[in-house]
Amino acid sequence: MSSNPQLQKILDKNLAELDDWLGDLNPESKVVIQNAYVVPSVSKAALGDRFQFERLGYFAVDKDSTL
Secondary structure (H helix, E strand, O other): OOEOOEOOOOOOOOHHHOOOHHHHOOOOOEOOEOOOOOOHHHHHOOOOOEEEEOOOEEEEOOOOOOO
């Protein structure tokens, strides 16, 4: 399992109103941690499931995830 802690970026605008909201994201905010330790129940996660661990961040199972 790997996890991607995301840095928070507080915006003063509504992301839905931006033409290119991905371009407004912090390019340094994605970090992949290989061989991350998580609770065993995460092995039953499905695409799109989300988790919060130790208030470090929010995580989701995506197409690049391996369980």
